Amino acid sequence: MGSISAPPNIPAPMFQDILSARRRSNDFRWASRPYNPSTYFVRGRAKEPKELVASVLQCARVQAVVREIAVKEGRDSRDVAKQAEQILAEMAHDYHLYTVRWFGYVLSKLAKNHFSSIFVNVQKLQQIKDCFQRYPVILLPTHRSYVDFLLLSYVCFTFDLPLPIIAAGMDFMGMMGIAELLRKAGAFFIRRRFGADSLYWALISEYVKRAVLSGCHPMEMFVEGTRSRSGKSLYPKIGLLTSIAELVRDREIPDVLILPISMSYDRTLEETLYARELLGQPKPKESTNGLIKGLRWLQSQSYGSMYVNFGEFISVRETLGECLASPYVDDAIFTKRIQKLGLNVVIEQQKNLVTPLFSVVATIVLAKMSEGERSIGFPKLMNQIHGFRALITPNGSDFGLPLTGETLEWNVRHILTIHSDLVVCPKNEEHIVHFQMGEDETVDGMKFQHYANQFVPLIVPNALLSVLTNSATISDNAQRSTSEESILKDYAFLRELLFDDFIYDRGNEMLEASKASSIFNVYLNKGRSNGHTSRWTTETEEMSKILRLSIEPFLIAYWGVAKTLAQLSIQEDQTESQIVEVKLLGKMSQSYIRQLLGSHFPNHYGALSLDTLNNASMAFIKLGVVTKIKLDSGNSFGMVVKDSQRFAQLIILIENYLPLRSRSKLNAVSSSSVQDFQDLSQLLQLKAKL
Template structure:
């Protein structure tokens, strides 16, 4: 029996390593083998792409859009029709199996060089196979890396499943040669933004509809819209999905099956690039030369394993209640699509194999925030064992690069072979050192934050419950004295705690995507799970859990987000009276202004909380305030860039005060200072980070 089993933990069930056979057999023979996919839905004989494109251009919707645009712009129909032909030519895929075979060969060779394993939940995939024949299937995978783009095609090719047609951004069009190979592998290219362009909307809607019904392929769409630079789930984008689901609403087809897919990585290829982008540096343009240079460098690195898991099919007809005799009005339909898209994100979270290094990164940031530079392996494993317990309660588990090895052996592998740029494991004294110094501390901390986020967003109920229930005299005495019984650290939410929990859950709704209206169940579940962990010590584990340290870590894990939102509110409150300056503020430029504010206010403490400088975090805070009415959307004059105006300064002031109270409290508890609550000074008009007055 493995150590993992002895400790009562089971690693991720994704036990089929599709990379293992590639290490012992000929890649060319595998890629060029006779390949027949399992049956897939099609209305009539599948059409080739030329027929589909012709049908799109001749469709009633596109013909109507051509006439409308010609009339609005004062042009001939033929001129606008030529524009429509150019759009469909730019957009459409040109699927050929030989291109997939070629990519299969290349990905096999790259995969063996970069990764230890690619784990796939084959058992779940086999359960889903029969659904591909009944109705059209839409793959909705997570999006964490460029690797996602062809990974699913590689999995489908391996298991002889129908290969998907993939929605891709126009960024790839700059990659000479590669763009055409992607197109022949099933990619169709969509502009990032096309606003109110009625011609483009008509073409993309018709193209997607006809490809789904008559194309003979599943369709793959990244519902988050773009790669998640932060490592967390992004709020779903529903534009293209809405067009697809209209096919069921209008009864063109009886149903569509949505398949959420969760993909995670021990190490993200773009980890350094993401850190720079989140700090505000422009994203490099995709190019073939850039890709080749990157591959040469990547070839010298180790990236651990990849984990692919599948949710269950979601029937559009059943979920949206479209099987009734009565039509569904636009408002109800739109709400149903939004709810379904959130459910897809939740399915991603429920089926993700959590990267094990995310636990290491979370602990590292906690220690760094307290001025420490290393931790013993024993202490690290104590934290990770605690995280594992909390994940297990949610039905989740860490991904193990080596499933037959123990938890600590897997951690040591990641420390010594995969993440050597961020941590150093000294085997002699069994200490883990954090590779953060003056030369690289900003980028290194942003990279650690990227990995930490992949755990924290799944533990938010425990983090928030630990935070909002902590303000009591008894815990301050415990922290000051250093002595605590396990019962003293139990969580007992009262009505005030529940209100605070609900407030922060809603405030961070863009940051941590979740189902709304279940806050009471969440905090009670978190309390019950935590109390079970605290009160029932596990004597079977090799690594004992220290509940006080674990709770400290859970609270500090949210500090970068609290600081970022506090900094944004503080920056807004420093602006002139919005009634005197109603000029819209550009969201992107304002995020950089918030970064400057935080650097000024935190000073030397900034080195402990670099994660708070994430522009993604600033953008989410703006969107949260827009959703709650504190801000209002507006276009920036001249550029037309997305912006906002202040709508309710009282709401922003309240947000700042609430965040400041808990930032102050975290410092109070973790500095082990016993100070009565009434001696804590917080001036809501101050622009300084809240401090405890001793």
Template sequence: MTTGRQINYPEYENFLDHLQKKGGPFKFVTAHKHFPVGSKVGTAPKARSLEEIRKSVLESPRVKSVISEETLRRKCPSEDVRKEAEEILDEMSHTFNLYNVRSFGYAVCKAMEKLYDGIYVNEQKLLEIRERSKKDCVIFMPSHKTYFDFLLLSLICFQYDIQLPAIAAGQDFMSMKFMAGVLRRSGAFFMRRSFGTDQLYWAVFSEYVQTHVVNNDRTVEFFVEATRSRVGKSLHPKYGMLQMILEPYLRGSVYDIVIVPVSMNYDKILEEKLYAYELLGFPKPKESTGGLLKAREILNNSHGSCFLTFGDPISVRDHFGVTLHRNTFVCQPDSQFVLDVQAKTEIKKFAHHVVEIHNKNAVITVWSVACMTILQTFDRDDQATLSYSGVYTGVQDLITLLNQLGTVVNIQGNLDKNLRYYLEMHADLFEPFDITASDFPLKFIDFPVAHQKQGVPIKVMERAVSRLILTTYSNGMIHAVDSEGIICAILQNCGFSEIEKVRNEFCWLHNLMKREFVTIPGELPQLFEKTLKILETSGILEVSDGKLEIIDEKNANVLGKLVLPYFYNIEMAFEVFSPKKPIISDLAEVVGTVQKNISDAYQDRLPNTRLSFLSTEPIKNAFAALTDFGIFEKSNSGLQINFGKLQQVKTRLANFTKAQISTSKL
């Protein structure tokens, strides 16, 4: 399967063209709709009322059983616990209303017309999904880059007469007051970020989600990454919601469930600057209606196009086949449903498989390649003034290499026109330039920050904002080269070329970086073989007598340099721990120290140091990797560091990066 998509008619249709053909937003939202009505197995299609959905949850054996258990545990009247269950249900439930959807949809359509030049969707897949939704419950699992994701998906479902989804949204949206009500009436239901050990909440929420699946009331939408990716690439998936969705299938309550991965990509992300500030460690502002109204100024600027690629619908029944035996779960009581180890493993692998499809179907833009090219230039001199001609040549060379590897970059028309289009769209990152000139300088501006953070000067933070924005967009293409780059860097740096040794190192490095480069658990050897074949086919290396040999040094070097900065980043995070302080109270306390070390290294102009390393995300991922490797041991006074294990990890990583890291310790 090729990585990347080319946006061409007739595979992709522009939704905004449809909007105009229908006479504009008002006629679009008031058009008569024919949403298919789903049904429960063995019953005729019937649209349930909100009250019927509510009653089915509260009267379910699971919720009634937990109410009884909580009544005994708390030693209180059952009416009190039932009232609490009703309050939980009222707090989370959507109050879907088509009239509200039409009203809100009008405002959304008007905004989309101002924001975007195009909203592209692969239409044939949507027609297929509509047919499947008549028989089985359809679950949309989109990638998550911006708050606009769920608005766009609902809009497209409305256009193609697909039952609008019930959308799992975080409870923090409820602080938006007016907007929370609008979202609730548009199909959003609200979930806590963490359920903890609240058995009553677990029971009510599980039953609420599953009654939609079993009765096929409407499609369901949730984000497998659980939160927006502020870094422009896929996040490590979460499994709880997916397990909840699949439970009715495992119990035999439904014949099948259809999963639809949706890749959502944007030329310009609305929250790009907000993400950069958040990644530097400045607190995320609370969601509020006032904040949304202030954000209206963004409507004055073009954000290019967005691309929704609907993947092939996946039959849960076909996908899991014999790997999950339903007879194991059918007889379990509702309130005591437990997944065995094999079932959990298979469901986790499936979540990662969905993320893999997101990446395969992602639209890689010229801007993503340009940002990667610019970052590579800054690796040589972070304060350089770039030229358009230099960036153009770098982009052209990198696209040629990507094509050689079988990756598609979406180029509309010629490259020069495309690159100028993106530079003009992102002109707010640069000092003024003449886009019509044959060549012109490109100098990034610094963005204001409110105050310095622990030992990091304001000037460094101000410059870091643009570097973090560049990194977010460049991450949109890293999934196409991460494995290839790792193999090339192993061959160049590690001093061995035997296939078995390279495979072992490849698997170890990917395990270390599993939160940076999402892969399918247990399938790294297969990924190695697949990547090897790509590198062989593209003429970058060859296999002979059980050994690997690079035959295209130039491109192998480029691929290695594309991925090594991700390893330099976590390597600098590892250096923060010192035997002088063998116990730390909390990992969060050392994030600021790592940022200070990175800032110091940058100011001293040490090699292999990027300002984007100040991002809190890879630092936290580095600490999570050390936790996976058993470096931290819990004690009464905090986390004790196993320096023997830590040194083993650092030594093996240093053999791969060949970097000279010099930073202060805790």
């Protein structure tokens, strides 16, 4: 066993399991109890849902847009006003307490059947109640599952907090009955794409503002815009946040407080769907039928625990800062501040996330899998888990332990049974953990990646250092310097390159790297001083390798996109450059990488994630080597290499860190793979020109 004795494995006492109380008393009585929510901010008199809608229609901005459109499109303004009314009818929530009570009852039943606990950080509740009285509060939870908003409302109901109204995507509108049910539970619906529709934008923006000021409910929205399929934080969307910040900029209110909330699950309900989506298999449309089927399937499953943690409140006023000192606020500065606000929220969410225990298991499993292994010894697994835990706890992170008061080992055993479709410890050989592989290995790999992605962000600094100091690739590259200075320089480069995949607080790269390495060194020395020198060395080397392997899928993906784009621009006529649509580029890169896995690279299925491939495209645009071109058709855009010399350098730079098994053969494969693109190239959009 590991020489580090684990601390008592109890989730910090600040967490309380709210399901345990549900198991002790009657759900119906509980759901129909007198519910007196704590006081919540309201400007003037609280407005009913209908009044909110009326006030939006009457407000000056909406009226102006209605007139504008009537003039522009030569329509009767009453006609446009009618359209506005319809849009609002589709959008508006219609909160009723009885629906919440119904949900409270049903969710109690469901949760008790399929989840062992719901852990909530109760130490924060008093502060939340205080802040609810002071200013409007926006709840910004992480979004990893449809369960998120049900869970948060359930938590609020449990603790007599005012229930949030929720900004939801229109996906649910296809679900007969469900949409109306959610609407009555406080959800309001926003179309996914409305581009330059000024009427829609005015309506949603004003609706959000009026609801925040006079709706008498906190508002919940998802800063990531959609559920994160990958399990990592997504780059924040700032549309609705802008409306919120405008409330403060235009001084409709002195401040709005933002509460980042981190919610995590031992097992994600949508794990298979996500894996398929990330591989490019289309997402099934939300339907009530599908939901019922899903629920039936769910009957047989167990999902472990859920964890709800609250971050520090963020003041919009303070974030906007001197931006507000002048009534003539520069729009560009304003937008920058909101982007920063969005990033700060995501960083705060990450910081407070209770890391699911299976995420570290998945990280270790993926490392083994990439090397073709199909099992790992349980003691070895435990050693590694202890090791990784020692890396993350100094930064205030920790794993969520579903079995309060039990040892880490027991919790790992428990977590393995919850994920029995991915890992199995057979009855006769409990010391071996077998990886379950179905017919499509990539789907299983992607499922593991979904969990690993919830752990990797915590160890990115160590992982990058591990890549940068890896003796294998160094010996391969004569030109690479190993001086501390150049390592730190490369470190900062990679950190920035991978920013969209691993969002972090920019500007502290050096500090972060040195902190990470010192934590690792402390861990190393602790083991040595305990006198297990030789075994310790192999273990830490192993850990170092897992660290490196954990980040490699991302490097491969970035490299693959760059390589694909470079090839496309070479084969085309330079004078009339073709522009590849960004999503298509992702798919092409995916198929390119798929060919190389196993042969040229280890089996890093994570490199096939469309999410990461898309992030890579964005990163190249931000680096300025690739230009984004708006395509004539639709909302999408294309990519064109702007600076081919720098782009080639970039490819070499990334290539330096890749675990290439055979560098020499690669070019041949690459050029032959161009042939494979021929059919795909026909799909290339030709319309846009440079």
